[in-house]
Amino acid sequence: MLDKNTNVLITGPMLPHVMDQLDHAFTAHRPWEAADRDAFIRDIGPSIRGIATGGGHTQIDGAFLDRLPNLEIVANFGVGYDNIDAAEAARRGVMVTHTPDVLSDEVADLTIGLLLATLRQIPQADRYLRAGKWTERPFALSPTLRNRKIGIMGLGRIGKAIANRLVPFGVEISYFGRTRKADVDFRFYSDLVAMAAAVDVLVVVTPGGVETTHLVNAEVLAALGPEGVLINVARGSVVDEQSLIRALADKTILGAGLDVYEHEPEVPAELIAMEHVVLLPHIGSASAETRRAMGQLVVDNLITWFSGKGPLTPVRETPWPR
Ligand code: NAP
Numbered sequence: 001m002l003d004k005n006t007n008v009l010i011t012g013p014m015l016p017h018v019m020d021q022l023d024h025a026f027t028a029h030r031p032w033e034a035a036d037r038d039a040f041i042r043d044i045g046p047s048i049r050g051i052a053t054g055g056g057h058t059q060i061d062g063a064f065l066d067r068l069p070n071l072e073i074v075a076n077f078g079v080g081y082d083n084i085d086a087a088e089a090a091r092r093g094v095m096v097t098h099t100p101d102v103l104s105d106e107v108a109d110l111t112i113g114l115l116l117a118t119l120r121q122i123p124q125a126d127r128y129l130r131a132g133k134w135t136e137r138p139f140a141l142s143p144t145l146r147n148r149k150i151g152i153m154g155l156g157r158i159g160k161a162i163a164n165r166l167v168p169f170g171v172e173i174s175y176f177g178r179t180r181k182a183d184v185d186f187r188f189y190s191d192l193v194a195m196a197a198a199v200d201v202l203v204v205v206t207p208g209g210v211e212t213t214h215l216v217n218a219e220v221l222a223a224l225g226p227e228g229v230l231i232n233v234a235r236g237s238v239v240d241e242q243s244l245i246r247a248l249a250d251k252t253i254l255g256a257g258l259d260v261y262e263h264e265p266e267v268p269a270e271l272i273a274m275e276h277v278v279l280l281p282h283i284g285s286a287s288a289e290t291r292r293a294m295g296q297l298v299v300d301n302l303i304t305w306f307s308g309k310g311p312l313t314p315v316r317e318t319p320w321p322r
Contacts, residue, residue, distance in 0.1 A: 055077070065092060076099070079100045110259070200225065
């Protein structure tokens with residue numbers, strides 16, 4: 001049975017329909033409205049049993065968990081949860097949930113858009129027209145998706161949705177990951193440099209976090225080569241941003257399409273100044289409909305948990321049933 005007296009911490013502003021439902025079902029606390037956020041969390045911490053959080057809010061690590069000794073569940077808004085130390089939560093018996101599947105198609109759609117925008121220079125062409133330059137001369141010829149070989153780094157839920165969309169484009173597809181997938185015919189590489197050397201588009205869609213930090217480094221970019229294009233919709237941390245800037249500046253690779261950055265929302269001035277990159281402000285899942293579905297899953301995970309029915313979508317580190 002749900003108990004309205006259950007204290008839930010919302011770590012930062014969330015969609016109105018999420019906060020309204022949390023207010024309705026629980027006693028929801030908003031530390032960002034307090035004069036002193038840290039003092040607020042210190043005072044309220046021992047009473048908190050659930051957290052609703054999102055990537056940009058708060059790093060939920062051991063030090064943060066120390067302040068919430070009666071915490072049972074952290075419900076994350078987003079499929080990626082590198083903002084949460086899930087292994088540490090597991091060690092303490094705290095459940096962690098995320099929002100898989102409901103966003104996969106949306107992110108895959110955006111990735112195809114970003115890939116085409118980068119290769120065919122769609123934003124540059126738009127800027128060209130608006131600047132009145134078309135009347136002077138036609139826009140320069142662009143690179144193409146035709147005859148390209150695409151390497152997907154991380155053939156998970158979103159990676160597969162991207163691959164399935166790319167099949168009708170008639171491009172060759174391969175993938176890199178820790179394990180070969182039995183349910184696909186695409187070529188598997190266990191070595192990222194080898195795959196980068198064999199393809200001319202690298203699409204990055206692994207989780208972030210310590211295991212994948214800077215996996216895309218100078219060596220991978222050099223292997224991708226002068227016709228190579230990098231598309232990153234994963235996490236900024238997966239790509240060594242300084243090596244990427246150098247590779248773009250010295251034409252080690254042809255171009256890049258980026259949705260994510262190492263220090264969001266800061267984007268290096270060098271990238272902003274470059275005409276051969278397309279830059280998006282982390283909008284992979286950011287349609288109203290998909291964000292609504294993600295928010296609903298955050299609420300539903302908390303409601304089923306505090307109704308005694310367990311979580312709906314636990315992360316790998318905190319499986320259910322235990
Ligand atoms: P998923 O189903 O767990 O897939 C992740 C893939 O990455 C798997 O194929 C996994 O394959 C591979 N992988 C994991 N760790 C790896 C490692 N250390 N080295 C190499 N490959 C590794 O996750 P998903 O739902 O597709 O989401 C993927 C990521 O996309 C999320 O974690 C998030 O960071 C990002 N994302 C971004 C946006 C955006 O707005 N731009 C939106 C949603 C998600 P193996 O296990 O075989 O290695």
